[in-house]
Amino acid sequence: MATLANKIILIIGGSSGIGFGVAEASLKSFAKTVIIASSNKERVEKAVKRLTGAKLGGGEIIGRVVNAGNEESIKGLLDDVGEVDHIIFTSGRLETTLAFPGWILIKLKTTTVEISFLFKDSLDLRLWGVVAVAKHAKIRSGGSLTLTSGTLAIKPAPTLSVAIAGAGALHTLTSGLAVDLAPIRVNIICSGAKEKLLKQFSAFKVDTELWDDLPPSYKESFLKDTTKKLLVGHLGQPDEVRF
Ligand SMILES: NC(=O)c1ccc[n+]([C@@H]2O[C@H](COP(=O)([O-])OP(=O)(O)OC[C@H]3O[C@@H](n4cnc5c(N)ncnc54)[C@H](OP(=O)(O)O)[C@@H]3O)[C@@H](O)[C@H]2O)c1
Secondary structure, X not given: OOOOOOOEEXXXXXXXXXXXXXXXXXXXXXXXXXXXXXXOHHHHHHHHHHHHHHOOOOOEEEXXXXXXXXXXHHHHHHHHHOOEEEEEXXXXXXXXXXXXXXXXXXOOOOOOOOOHHHHHHHHHHHHHHHHHHHHHOOEEEEXXXXXXXXXXXXXXXXXXXXXXXXXXXXXXXXXXXXXXXXXOEEEXXXXXXXXXXXXXXXXXXXXXXXXXXXXXXXXXXXXXXXXXXXXXXXOEOHHXXXX
């Protein structure tokens, strides 16, 4: 069975959720070094402590602080860590948070050019952050860059055209980078959505800290309603996401 022995894995967004799950899986697969990076120093330290305490595989665990929405910060991180084998980019925030109530930012009928700067923050992080990584990363031969998204760009949901456009940009960026970085592999994971699920037009939501940005009253009903629509009958856990 292939393992990650001797491999260096960098997870940008690794302090929680899917990224943290990838860090655990990489250590279990005997990665030599796992570097987790995100913007909040305390969260990074806490995640490193959790990974170290779990004693998985014996690989080295390193934490770094980075603002993935800022090219200089990304460049600093990548210069600092040097050559790596695999990079996984999971940094993101619920861009709608600032526009509650009503998701006004991304809904077609309520979005405006004036508030589009809020959406720009999200694109700076999830789109331009990835561009900066692709520009400055030193990925070894045989390595990969893996991005994360949801399923909106594949299965558009009503009223969310603006968010769908952002998600679509990330998908087409993936195709472009696959050409530009070849033979380095570039892929995008859409929150564990599987072909069977996509046929049924159901996204596979993963139960992570991402949803903590929702107002508590809304979060509960949103996740409850979402779960009802999932074929698997439960919110996914990070270790169910297969890279
Ligand atoms: N979970 C799902 O079902 C789902 C569905 C659709 C799309 N997605 C997308 O998949 C990706 C991963 O989601 P997740 O569920 O794992 O979310 P999560 O648990 O909230 O993880 C997001 C990570 O991004 C980091 N982050 C946020 N802002 C950052 C910044 N400026 N610079 C660097 N790191 C930053 C966070 O750490 P810090 O706070 O320490 O910075 C955290 O480690 C996100 O892009 C999300 O939008 C997930």
